[in-house]
Ligand code: ADP
């Protein structure tokens with residue numbers, strides 16, 4: 001047995017689609033790995049965009065998070081390496097669409113992922129699996145059983161919020177779901193932070209949205225704002241995180257800054 005500290009488990013959640021969850025899972029994961037952390041991304045979205053964006057094409061997804069949730073495979077068996085050193089992924093497939101129905105009748109339906117992650121951590125202790133310092137879970141755009149599984153096993157939630165007029169709409173629903181999960185399934189769950197994404201400084205409305213979100217959510221909002229940057233949206237079609245595609249672009253630099261901030265917050269949370 002070795003004394004490996006357990007990984008920090010962060011969930012990217014927002015029931016709105018297209019707000020930057022997957023982009024943040026891929027690129028925050030890459031940025032954390034770039035500064036020396038060992039990162040596992042768990043793709044819990046049937047669309048599998050995090051898997052594609054990290055270069056794991058569909059043919060290569062032999063074992064997926066679907067098999068893990070059905071307990072037909074262990075999480076360790078699903079994990080594949082990516083082109084980024086220290087960054088691995090447990091990919092998803094469209095099979096995940098059906099998982100909700102398959103496990104709906106089971107008493108432990110909300111704890112399927114938690115059990116799989118706990119097994120992985122136990123295996124790490126026995127050095128049978130790689131030790132991760134961060135686990136990032138990419139959720140589908142819905143507060144469904146997949147997202148509940150992610151929230152039930154996580155330490156904290158990271159909420160990507162797009163800098164648009166309706167940004168705050170839906171946030172209260174998400175926060176109340178987090179609160180409910182905290183009360184009923186996972187007392188240690190907290191909000192890690194809110195990250196504003198796709199910011200365009202030429203857009204007055206976006207600037208107003210940033211100010212509003214900061215006013216409502218205070219220091220829960222990360223200082224780093226992710227700019228709208230075409231390089232960020234091009235990278236996935238090359239199967240690469242933006243940091244490998246164009247390290248110098250504003251998007252890559254912002255995700256590196258966010259990683260530093262996330263690590264800083266972790267230190268504060270641990271000291272508290
Ligand atoms: P979600 O996972 O929340 O549905 P995505 O991360 O898939 O959202 O992002 C939605 C779309 O916006 C994608 O096409 C993505 O490439 C694009 N996108 C995300 N972040 C940025 C950004 N900072 N700049 C430009 N395009 C972005």
Ligand code: MG
Pocket residue numbers: 021022023045049139140
């Ligand atoms: Mg997504």
